[in-house]
Amino acid sequence: MSRQAHGRLRAGAVGGMLLIAAAFFAVALWTGDEAQAVITGRVGDPLVYPSPIELLYSPNGTQLYVLCNESDELRVLDASTGAAIKSIQVGHIPRGISLSPDGSRLFVTNTWDDTLSVIDTASLQVVAEWPVGAEPSSVIEDRGGKHLFVANRISNDVAVLNARTGAEEKRLAAGRGASYITPSPDGSRLYVTHVYPNPTPHRTAPESEITVIDTARAVVVDRIPLHSIAHSFHLTFSRDGRLGVVAEMHPKNLVPLAHLEHGGAFVDTLTLFGTDVGDKPVEVPLDELERYAARPFGVLITPDKKFLYVTSEGSEIVTVVDVPRLLRYIHTHQGPFAEDLSASGNYVVTRIAVGHDPRGMALSPDGSKLLVANRLEDTISVIDTHTNRLASTVRLAAPKQMSVLRHGEQTFYTARYSFQGQIACANCHIDSTFDGLQWDLEPDGFGRDIVDNRPIEDLKGTEPYKWNGGNPNLPTECGPRTEKYFWRSEQYDDLTLSDLVTYIQSLPPRPNRYKLPGYELTPAQERGKALFVRAVDKFGAPIPLTNRCVYCHSGPKGTNQKSFDVGTKKATDNPGLLDTPQLTNIALSAPYLHDGSASSLEEIWTVFNPEDKHGRTNDLTKDELNDLIEYLRTR
Amino acid sequence: MKRIFVTAFFLSASLLTSAAPADAPKAGAVPNMPRFRFENFSTANGLPDNHVYSVLVDGDRVWAGTNNGLGLYENGKWKVFTTKDGLAHRAVLSLALDKNTGDVWAGTMGGLSRISGGQIKTYTQLNSGLSNDVVYGVSIEGEDVWVATAAGACRLNLRTGAWDLYNERNTPMVEIWVYGVSATPTKVYFAVWGSGILEYDQKTKAWDKYEDPDGETELVLFKDQGLIHEITTSVSYVDHVLWAATYFGNSRYDGRYWHNFLMKDSGLPSNFTNAVKGVDANRAWFGTDNGLAYYDGTNWAVYRPSLTTHKPEMTVRDAAGHVTEIHVTSAPAHNYILGIDFQGKDIWVATAEGLSHGIFQP
Incomplete structure (x- = not known):
């Protein structure tokens, strides 16, 4: 969306806030002409937008499947006219889609239901819904039709299902945040990428991996390390299988974020691997000075291996890479390349502006058109692959009005507000969650005041913010602080900041997978809860009120919203107390403590609580500590 | 007493000697016991250390847990994993294969490590729910990793990530020094040093305990009326039979009857046994301080370097107690045996002075 369009939005916002929007379901347009933005104002009511996130052509190329992330549906369009054929309701917040090798079935992963929808492509009916792991994010069926492989983001594994019955046969341990599965062109291997970094020693560079699965044996056979990579997304292969490419983010979290003006926050990169590359993977940047490619997500190589297309969510562009030039560059130049902002000029052909939050892509069967799903704009950009120019933009049937929440979400995901468009809120809050990293945020010297990134779900009632409790509310947290220390650039206008805050406050807690149905506690969780609320230690001595777990971590969110000294501050920390963090889904957000020095919940007490200042725990046996942790995992 | 035996467990075999069966060969048909050509590995040909605590066969691959790292023998070459690769500790005491996922689990003197796709993830008593960092045994059944440690047993559920600890507070365990574990879909058995055998029923979740009816003595007053001794070191549950x-x-x-094996009335080369691995309900291999022994349900065979000449030696003892010496040209690397695993008809043996591959001779 252009800045002029934003201006129109802002102008109409006051009136728009008072409007009650009627649901609007227009017939999808597929005219080939650039669609006009028909948004007329901003409204306070939450509206449900389709939010296309992935695209897929049907096996015969006559239909286009559009996976809609917010409206929980799979839309089926006529691939030539764009006419709506059907809307198929799937589970809550679908994220991944794939076709069975014989084309008879479509699979959709539903992230908040922990289910897999099976759709018959002939009847376009959901014929089965199978339970899988925690937050299933993508799915692939093997060539022989024996197994389905489902990447589960929260349980960090790949479920192997019987492809006929859906019965789960086993789970394969993947990396942290397993999210996207890509088969090799011959189908013999599956490659899994991950949106969160694997655990590493405190204050060391992040590490991720490509988990490689032998499809026939359904076992993990390799883990290709991705050094310095924290978040990786889609992976693709050239048709000949000689080149693999991963879209990824390379954070520079070991240096102060204040160095954004020196290109110091992230490098948006690709990792190349395979026979065309050599023995070791090679990381190459997409960024150039003032032309960043924030948050690469989708990758696609044309069948002739001439071009590589990459969507960048935050920069709202598709980067076009000349593949032969890219390969020539890495073989004729000395690496490492990742932080060389002059490198991409050697292989990037052009950057095509598309819509808000571009995600998945699909190449038309004849290869002439590249379709791009713009999630936060409900449009599909159509790129002419001969000219590498935007040919048209197609608007899906969607509410005409812009809601406060949608505008807030767009603000959260776009990188346009930061210095040279480098980063956005979503850079550190991957898909509105967290990043598993620790940052040196403020310009107080290298290595001072390191802070762990906290999740942002269910935030209402957990203020103040920052680990030092310095920001009393979200407008302060997201406004002046973000503008000064993070963006070092354009300030939000008041309404945009208000919309952003409203969006963040609207983020609900994800389902807690450690709770039993009905929220009953297991015996271990019950025992742990008793320890959490206890007032007397095992020797019969009273525990001072302020040294009981339940005192600081009180209330439904697990915080009394006050600051304390729990004995965890380091010599490199600035003076002051530490805010009590909320406990919502605490099991998911390792590492822990204000600086992320505890790699697990256990280490909070086995390593970092020698004087019982972080609750009375040193009287507990190992089994009792395990019980306490089992209870915490239900919060 | 306990300290003495633990010290003995880690001492090299050169310090440990014991009398061997001295029966002279008798005339008559010699039982046909399996014969092997032993190929021995040492640091000279790539093994990370000659003191090998454990061995695990994974198809064509063989893992060796040594005193100085974990070795993987594949395609004729050794690859070594050390603490620099994330291994919990250099001394790898136990190994187990997750047959579902292909992952290998290593119990070490400093925690539990999972090797998957060539990468290592480590669990310790500080960073996880593991009961103790000294992991003597590990066994995988379904989604559960069962662990024998120096401070009780525990179970990690791979699906939920939950740890369950088992010790004197919630089981009949008296001592908490758990040396071995064998997990199956129906039962899980633990060898508890000084506390006999502990049994966990997977269906009823109930615990049972098997102890030496003679108590904590070295006397055998009630042979075949219970476990031979409280100081257990290894268990193997196969075909509903516990070894x-x-x-x-x-x-x-x-499940109903006990049968005990002593050096004086069986073909065991020594009562001091570090490892047992059942082939089926009737056949088992024993790793002792005086050689490797095989029991086929009736007869015994012993494979070792001679205790006197150190030359390769194989003896066969029939049901009548007649011992016959079989001419062989190779033997396990050492007679102090710590671990056993099978590769088809071949056998792999962890010893105090190298890893041995017994290649079956038809």
Whole structure:
């Protein structure tokens, strides 16, 4: 969306806030002409937008499947006219889609239901819904039709299902945040990428991996390390299988974020691997000075291996890479390349502006058109692959009005507000969650005041913010602080900041997978809860009120919203107390403590609580500590 | 007493000697016991250390847990994993294969490590729910990793990530020094040093305990009326039969009857047994301080370097107690045996002075 369009939005916002929007379901347009933005104002009511996130052509190329992330549906369009054929309701917040090798079935992963929808492509009916792991994010069926492989983001594994019955046969341990599965062109291997970094020693560079699965044996056979990579997304292969490419983010979290003006926050990169590359993977940047490619997500190589297309969510562009030039560059130049902002000029052909939050892509069967799903704009950009120019933009049937929440979400995901468009809120809050990293945020010297990134779900009632409790509310947290220390650039206008805050406050807690149905506690969780609320230690001595777990971590969110000294501050920390963090889904957000020095919940007490200042725990046996942790995992 | 035996467990075999069966060969048909050509590995040909605590066969691959790293033998070459690769500790005491996922689990002197796709993830008593960092045994059944440690047993559920600890507070365990574990879909058995055998029923979740009816003595007053001794070192549950090793003989239990094996009335080369691995309900291999022994349900065979000449030696003892020496040209690397695994008809043996591959000779 252009800045002029934003201006129109802002102008109409006051009136728009008072409007009650009627649901609007227009017939999808597929005219080939650039669609006009028909948004007329901003409204306070939450509206449900389709939010296309992935695209897929049907096996015969006559239909286009559009996976809609917010409206929980799979839309089926006529691939030539764009006419709506059907809307198929799937589970809550679908994220991944794939076709069975014989084309008879479509699979959709539903992230908040922990289910897999099976759709018959002939009847376009959901014929089965199978339970899988925690937050299933993508799915692939093997060539022989024996197994389905489902990447589960929260349980960090790949479920192997019987492809006929859906019965789960086993789970394969993947990396942290397993999210996207890509088969090799011959189908013999599956490659899994991950949106969160694997655990590493405190204050060391992040590490991720490509988990490689032998499809026939359904076992993990390799883990290709991705050094310095924290978040990786889609992976693709050239048709000949000689080149693999991963879209990824390379954070520079070991240096102060204040160095954004020196290109110091992230490098948006690709990792190349395979026979065309050599023995070791090679990381190459997409960024150039003032032309960043924030948050690469989708990758696609044309069948002739001439071009590589990459969507960048935050920069709202598709980067076009000349593949032969890219390969020539890495073989004729000395690496490492990742932080060389002059490198991409050697292989990037052009950057095509598309819509808000571009995600998945699909190449038309004849290869002439590249379709791009713009999630936060409900449009599909159509790129002419001969000219590498935007040919048209197609608007899906969607509410005409812009809601406060949608505008807030767009603000959260776009990188346009930061210095040279480098980063956005979503850079550190991957898909509105967290990043598993620790940052040196403020310009107080290298290595001072390191802070762990906290999740942002269910935030209402957990203020103040920052680990030092310095920001009393979200407008302060997201406004002046973000503008000064993070963006070092354009300030939000008041309404945009208000919309952003409203969006963040609207983020609900994800389902807690450690709770039993009905929220009953297991015996271990019950025992742990008793320890959490206890007032007397095992020797019969009273525990001072302020040294009981339940005192600081009180209330439904697990915080009394006050600051304390729990004995965890380091010599490199600035003076002051530490805010009590909320406990919502605490099991998911390792590492822990204000600086992320505890790699697990256990280490909070086995390593970092020698004087019982972080609750009375040193009287507990190992089994009792395990019980306490089992209870915490239900919060 | 306990300290003495633990010290002995880690001492090299050169310090440990014991009398061997001295029966002279008798005339008559010699039982046809399996013969092997032993190929021995040492640091000279790539093994990370000659002191090998454990061995695990994974198809064509062989893992060796040594005193100085974990070795993987594949395609004729050794690859070594060390603490620099994330291994919990250099001393790898136990190994187990997750047959579902292909992952390998290594119990070490400093925690539990999972090797998957060539990368290592480590669990310790500080960073996880693991009961203790000294992991003597590990066994995988379904989605559960069962662990024998120096401070009780525990179970990691791979699906939920939950740890369950088992010790004197919630089981009949008296001592908490758990040396071995064998997990199956129906039962899980633990060799508890000084506390006999502990049994966990997977269906009823109930615990049971098997102890030496003679108590904590080295006397055998009630042979075949229970476990041979409290100081157990290894268990193997196969075909609903429990094989148990102790420092004072070995036992077989079929759920109703016990049968004990002592050096004086069986073909065991020593009562001091570090490892047992059942082939089926009737056959088992024993790793002692005086050689490798095989029991086929009737007869015994012993494979070792001679205790006197150190030349390769194989002896066969029939049901009548007649011992026949078989001419062989190779033997396990050492007679102090710590671990056993099978590769088809071949056998792999962890010893105090190298890893041995017994290649079956038809």
